[in-house]
Amino acid sequence: MGLTDFLQKIKHEWEVLQGENAKDKFFYNENTYPDEATARQEFARTKQKLFDVNRWTSLPGINSTFQLYDQQGHPSEATKVQVGDYMQIILPATAIENWVTVVEVVEEEDAAQFIVRPCPKPEIQKDALDGEEVKHFFTEEATSTFRVIREGTKIMGMEIGRDEKPNNQGDQAGGRGVLNTLISAGGWAGFQDMQWGKITRYYVHLEETSGSKI
Secondary structure (H helix, E strand, O other): OOOOHHHHHHHHHHHHHOOOOOOOEEEEEEEEOOOHHHHHHHHHHHHHHHHOHHHHHHOOOOOOEEEEEOOOOOEOOOOOOOOOOEEEEEOOOOOOEEEEEEEEEEEOOOEEEEEEEEOOOOHHHHHHOOOOOOOOOEOOOOEEEEEEEEEOOEEEEEEEEEOOOEOOOOHHHOOOHHHHHHHHHHHHHHHHHHHHHHHHHHHOOOOOOOOOOO
């Protein structure tokens, strides 16, 4: 069976990202299995890992805290993200909150992904803390795509960051202009390789969470 439109699109996009002139951030890991039947079986587990973001927190070593929230802004224990959900990301050794919302979810037999975009803290969470405004250290134009693909005996996991500009101008910075610049251009820039490398290794079963049953 030929590639679907979705697979054709991401295959082309992948080639662009690997080009010398690519400006977006791209993190990638892969794992190869002895036969296609095994790879297909393991890819079902890969998709579970992709969509169950709360489990990412349990990866060993230095790691951010990830918490899924539903569309109303309540903490969620759902094992699959949906469009309109929120994710709270807290960088290690800090209390700094960063919020994103899920803007796209795609799942097919041999490929899956979801895309998030920076956003303000959900209303119900702001109300709980006297209206405190918390945003992401990147502007709302930035996106992160979390993607997995199976091709033959190979499983691939990737994170793609696009338009990652510091959120340090005007009201959108939420009073965190200097801090956002320091995080996005400093600590986070250096931590991305470790964080997204760890998560993409997890997708392809080169790394597991503590006490993982997946």
